[in-house]
Amino acid sequence: MADVRLFPRLAAVHARRLLANPGISTGVDPDALRSAAEPFVTWAPSGGRRSTNAELDRLRDNIRAVAAACGWPGPAGQVSRASFDAGMGAFLLESGYLPVAEALRDDVWSWIAIALVPDVCLWRFEGAAPERFLGGRRNTLQRLWSRARVFDRGPGEEDRWELLDRLTEDAMVQITERPSIGADPKLAAAIGEAWVRTAAEVGASAMEALTREAVRNLRITNEVLCFGALGDADLAAAVGEHFQRAAAATASQTGQASG
Structure with a gap:
């Protein structure tokens, strides 16, 4: 026992x-x-x-x-x-x-x-x-x-704790303290992975506003599309698409502001 x-x-x-x-x-x-x-x-x-x-x-x-x-x-x-x-x-x-x-x-x-x-x-x-x-x-x-x-990739996984190391405090709060997201570990982990991929492309300094935009839209989408019912690959793709849209929107707003 x-x-x-x-x-x-x-x-x-x-x-x-x-x-x-x-x-x-x-x-x-x-x-x-x-x-x-x-x-x-x-x-x-x-x-x-x-x-x-x-x-x-x-x-x-x-x-x-x-x-x-x-x-x-x-x-x-x-x-x-x-x-x-x-x-x-x-x-x-x-x-x-x-x-x-x-x-x-x-x-x-x-x-x-x-x-x-x-x-x-x-x-x-x-x-x-x-x-x-x-x-x-x-x-x-x-x-x-x-x-x-939530963010444990599992024993034996390479860079098991990368999400804990890379995600900022703001990102952690946005992901884990929103009940509609934090209550679904699978969705929360997928968002964390998308955050790391996007940050590698645009830089961590651009991620705060981008993450808020992506998470807001993900919460809206989750009302009509059950992310929890998606397979791993489809979930990663859906979440990644929201982050890419948010990145494009944020870049556009930054460009307009600088212009």
């Missing part, structure tokens, strides 16, 4: 109470927060065994190691943040440390962000905005696991 580790859970009401601590915005004692969270922790009643403290500490140390490779706890610049996002997403998914059933739960990520590695979360996002600690699509680490799950 597989050894399924269960993780501590921290309900939103208790997570918000812990985040009300005014010290979390200026400095944080991870051990103190972990102790403060302990009375509110719950676990799944079945489906595996509870993770030991040693296993949880190992996860904490691995997360910190990835952050340290990107400059933590020093100043977090744009390059170090982007490197952290890509590296952490790959680690969280590739390591298989969190079972999918646990990683799909917001309350698990609330506990990880608040009680296990609040220092890393504060480094990645200054200001201690609650949404970066509470479970959900904006959670510092949960968003990275979710992105890696």
Whole structure:
């Protein structure tokens, strides 16, 4: 039988109470927060065994190691943040440390962000905005696991994590945080691949407006044409066509503006 580790859970009401601590915005004692969270922790009643403290500490140390490779706890610049996002997403998914059933739960990520590695979360996002600690699509680490799950080309694939490395933050948001797109991993991955191909042709600096145009039209088209019903080749072609049209439109607008 597989050894399924269960993780501590921290309900939103208790997570918000812990985040009300005014010290979390200026400095944080991870051990103190972990102790403060302990009375509110719950676990799944079945489906595996509870993770030991040693296993949880190992996860904490691995997360910190990835952050340290990107400059933590020093100043977090744009390059170090982007490197952290890509590296952490790959680690969280590739390591298989969190079972999918646990990683799909917001309350698990609330506990990880608040009680296990609040220092890393504060480094990645200054200001201690609650949404970066509470479970959900904006959670510092949960968003990275979710992105890696969508953009993983698969074990054994060449450049397995190229999409995580190449896609900009704006592109990630446009793709994964639009419910009609992000809810369909196959479509989201196809858009990511089209983004990389198009960026290689026109340059990454031109991609922000182009991506917004392409994604807007893809969402409209998806109302009448079910992209999820297309085969891989047809889906890639359809998405690629939208990006090519957006590239042409953007180039035309740029030319008119410069003229």
